Amino acid sequence: MAVLIVGAAAMALKSAGPVVAGGRELPPRVLPLVAALAPALLAAFVVTGSFSTGRSVVIDERALGLVAAALCVWGRAPLLVAVVAAAAVTALARLV
Amino acid sequence: MSSDRPAAGKKAGFAYGVRAALPLCVALVAFGASFGVLARANGFGVMAPIVMSLTTFTGASQFATVSILGDGGGLGAAVVAAILLASRYLPIGLSVAPVLRGSRAARFGQAQLVIDESWAVANRGDGTFDRGTLLGAGVVLYLSWQAGTVAGVFGGNFLGDPRDYGLDAAFPALFFVLLVSQLKSREGAVAALAGAGIALLLVPFTRAGVPIVAASLACFAGWWRR
Numbered sequence: 345m346a347v348l349i350v351g352a353a354a355m356a357l358k359s360a361g362p363v364v365a366g367g368r369e370l371p372p373r374v375l376p377l378v379a380a381l382a383p384a385l386l387a388a389f390v391v392t393g394s395f396s397t398g399r400s401v402v403i404d405e406r407a408l409g410l411v412a413a414a415l416c417v418w419g420r421a422p423l424l425v426a427v428v429a430a431a432a433v434t435a436l437a438r439l440v
Numbered sequence: 441m442s443s444d445r446p447a448a449g450k451k452a453g454f455a456y457g458v459r460a461a462l463p464l465c466v467a468l469v470a471f472g473a474s475f476g477v478l479a480r481a482n483g484f485g486v487m488a489p490i491v492m493s494l495t496t497f498t499g500a501s502q503f504a505t506v507s508i509l510g511d512g513g514g515l516g517a518a519v520v521a522a523i524l525l526a527s528r529y530l531p532i533g534l535s536v537a538p539v540l541r542g543s544r545a546a547r548f549g550q551a552q553l554v555i556d557e558s559w560a561v562a563n564r565g566d567g568t569f570d571r572g573t574l575l576g577a578g579v580v581l582y583l584s585w586q587a588g589t590v591a592g593v594f595g596g597n598f599l600g601d602p603r604d605y606g607l608d609a610a611f612p613a614l615f616f617v618l619l620v621s622q623l624k625s626r627e628g629a630v631a632a633l634a635g636a637g638i639a640l641l642l643v644p645f646t647r648a649g650v651p652i653v654a655a656s657l658a659c660f661a662g663w664w665r666r
Binding site: 345346347349350351352353354355357358359360361362363364365366367368369370374375376377378379380381382383384385386387388389390391392393394395396398399400401405406409410412413414416417423424426427428429430431432433434435436437438 | 460462463464467484488491492495496497498501502505509515518519522523526527528529530531532533534535536537538540541542544547548550551552554556560563565566567568603604605606607608609610611612613614615616617618619620622623627628629630631632633634635636638639640643644645648651652655656657658659660661
């Protein structure tokens with residue numbers, strides 16, 4: 345039951361925008377709003393994914409992984425390298 | 441880092457999306473498997489977790505549903521938690537609406553391939569999205585998630601905990617790399633700071649999912665100044 349309700353809700357949330365307003369150009373006035381949505385959400389993903397566990401704000405091994413990713417960006421490494429480096433550094437830090 | 445995202449005004453395409461999503465395949469298979477394992481351990485059987493991955497296709501909501509019900513929480517609590525976690529797809533869906541063309545049914549279908557990661561790699565940085573990249577990355581991530589779920593449901597815990605491999609850190613790393621190129625403009629930097637600030641401030645006080653959807657309001661920072 346829960347599986348069906350949650351599935352239907354997720355499908356509805358994802359498709360609401362595209363089904364109602366799909367294929368239409370945005371009004372120029374709204375474009376800067378959408379442009380700013382990406383950095384706002386990306387930054388929120390980064391901080392919650394790196395610095396939170398449940399309802400606690402924490403600094404743990406993932407922070408070192410994020411530092412590794414930042415160093416890769418600084419060294420102009422490809423996306424793949426940055427992602428693998430973050431995972432590897434986090435895993436290693438958890439071992440010690 | 442301009443090579444890491446579709447350039448403004450340029451078509452990056454389906455193949456680019458496939459390539460951009462590959463770094464996350466392993467992480468999605470592993471977390472899909474751990475979802476399958478958790479769902480089975482919590483008494484959901486074989487079909488329910490597979491159907492859930494096929495339809496819901498958003499990890500956080502799926503984990504929340506099976507863990508809350510597995511811990512004896514009620515149906516209402518599980519559904520509310522899952523919907524809060526998926527609420528960010530309302531603004532995300534609206535932002536990609538212009539590039540999802542076709543009939544109503546086609547748009548509905550394409551919208552199901554949208555998740556945080558496919559949305560992030562398809563973002564051109566100017567308020568527009570690359571349709572091919574969105575769908576290419578979406579297909580790869582969707583298939584990885586299904587493969588992982590099936591492996592977890594039938595194969596059990598052979599992969600171990602994805603956290604042992606640091607795979608939970610792969611997602612913020614991807615988002616960070618994609619974020620950096622957005623910080624060059626003043627508006628981008630302001631929105632990023634506001635989004636990060638809102639999310640972190642709300643983490644201790646709200647239910648999971650709320651900090652993210654609230655952070656999407658940060659796109660209004662600076663808007664009224666124009």
